[in-house]
Amino acid sequence: MAAGFAASSIPAFGQSGQPPVRIGMGIALSGGLAAFGKSALLAMQIWAEDQNAKGGLLGRKVELVYYDDQSNPATVPGIYAKLIDVDKVDLVISGYATNQIVAAMPTVMQKKKVFLTLFGLAANDKFNYDRYFQMQPNGPDAQAEFSKGFLQTAMTMNPKPQTIALVGGDAEFPAIALAGARDNAKALGLKVVFDRTYPPNTIEFASVVRAMKATNPDIVFVASYPPDSAGMVRAVREVGLDTVKMFGGGMIGLQSAALKSQLGASLNGVVAYDLYAPESTMKFPGVEDFLVRYRKEADKQGVDPLGFYIAPLAYAELQILGQAVEATKSLDDAKLADYIKATAFKTIAGDIKFGKRGEWAEPRILWVQYQGVAGNDIAQFKEAGKQVILYPDTFKSGTLKYPFSAASK
Template identity: 45%
Template sequence: MAATRREFGTLVAAAGAAVAMPAVWRSAHGQGAPIRIGTTISKTGALSATKSTLTGLELWRDDVNKAGGLLGRPVELVTYDDQSAVAQIPSLFSKLVDIDKVDVLVSPYGAGLSAPLMPFIKQRDLFTIGMFALAGNDATRHDKFFHSAPWGPDSKINWARGFFDVAKQNGCSRIAVLSADVEFAKTAAGGAEQIAAEYGMTVVYKQSYPPATNDFSSILRNIKAQTPDAVFVCSYPPDSTALVRGLSEVGIGDSVKLFGGAMVGTQYASLLTSLGPALNGIVSFALYAPEPTMANTEMTAFLSRYEKVAAEQGLDPLGFYIPPFAYVAGQLIAAAVTGAGSLDKAAMAKVLHETEVKTIAGPARFNAIGDWTERRVLMVQFRDIKGKDVEQFRQPGRQVILDPPSLRSGELVAPLAKARSS
């Protein structure tokens, strides 16, 4: 029998709490078979920096088991290393479903690795939580797929809309768009052009570059010659690093108020501590920042626990980007199972489609294809960074939230030249 609304709220709070209440198992032999959650983790390969996904899931598993499990049954994680390779995904997930007999799936990290999974889960009608699979269900439209990250509806276009909202608020009308020649960046750049047109802005410069580019001096000079107000950048960690260093060397001109937007890498401690003060003035996306407007005891408690594990395992010491949303993935599973009172996939999906779920990242509601109904992607401006000590990035005022308005902790410092020198 499904839980009542009141019982459901109580059970979700117990199952998903950041610090679980102590519980005594009835007995090892008295428990039912474990509820098995299957996924792949990029422990090796180009995406190995995302392996902290597993830490977030493990912290949730430990919490839920300490609180008595789900439906009185312990939770077990079944994982394989996908080696960051798309070719590994079909066979590994077939194994999880057909041999390991998992009850629930969590997608691999990112849209690229998740793409070959989507037809499989649609065909098999499987309940799945997406891990950073941006716009991953837009084409498949599987009704039992739910994102753990708050990209919002129509995320293929809208996930970085906040950059253009800030640009519009600050009188920007001339936009330059710079993107790596890879799928994610090209998609982001295409969305940027659509939003710019919607806002009546003119794209005065558009350029893609090979992903191995490490010298942006000529591109930056070309952008400078077009005197844009804002430069929207869609880059990956190596080119994000090279671009920021290029800015320090050749500049971008006095016209630019806003630079950044979709710069992957600025969410990780390794890049932040590598670039240090060179980041000042840059605007990029984030999903969490330690600003007063995001103060949340559950998130603070989670990050405190994560940091201890990260120090032991050599993971990203901050853990702001991926680990919390792996924990959220677990909380969504807990809410679905507890609310349905069973592992019936249709009933679980019905719960998430109809119920607001409390998570460490805030309340989550979902549309028909599992997008968060409220986009909660942050645009932050790096400020007052001195030296390369990681501890400063845990302090407020270093990643000032410009958007969304509900979480804003400060206004844009512009022009960019001023923000970089202040």
């Protein structure tokens, strides 16, 4: 089990004699989720450096304690047991992704720890844990909200779509995303003509796409983790979806620089879930300065050089935790949870207020369409206009191009 410790060496702490405030997590530094895990960790390390430069928390240095979960949920319970019982960390936060969060929940709940988490889709719906808070901006009804914008965008086409295909991996996140899409499709009167999951570790997706294409859907919603997302896009380009009007969905991984670079112009026309895009409608105070600093360090470390998807919210997660500690002057989990529930926070990712089950009080899931991507140069994705925001209206920066065959050009 690979371990890590991160803290800034600030001379002011040398004479205090107080132990550091230790924040523990399991996080993917290897395996399929590592691109996002490494990006999140770098953002958190920047926050720790910033916080220590301001005097730490409660006058004590901040130290991050982390273990590689290898993108494998089976490692997670043991990691959190070790963090809490052996390492004696003061606070815990989650690593990246729904599967990892769900795996950590029983241990965290047993120890009654406050738990800020990175991007779990409706992960607390079955636990209803009152010390859980979630950084993905799904809103109070996460399962329904996640696909809502995709389908509402689809319904703006003329003529309106009549049929939909649903496809995703057999895992926690895709199951929740597809359940919400199924319900939303029914409410909109869309006929589901294809509804299928594929086994974990599937590497050949052309047969899935061919089976889906045979049902002649108007729109296609995919729920997938990074390796699958890349495989699905490649298979769609191989097989072709000539009659499909709109293709995309909750395709995790397309937000990363690695897949953007690999897929390049193959992304054109895809409508994908995202959390941040470099459009003029999303200029939150402090986020651009953060991204400059993040990218400088990311270049040295070989970490995702864009930093749009997870890094701002990972930094914001610790801003929230730090603000709660300073306001309550405490590391007591119950006091921190009560404060976080009651407070609206100013962060580099915008204003954040939590509501029911620790979800955002107001949703802010983005749906973007890749447009005008040329070749595989990653620098183009730092520009406005390549990931046009279609939804929500608050951040909308462009219009949907359709059908998919035309939008792909």
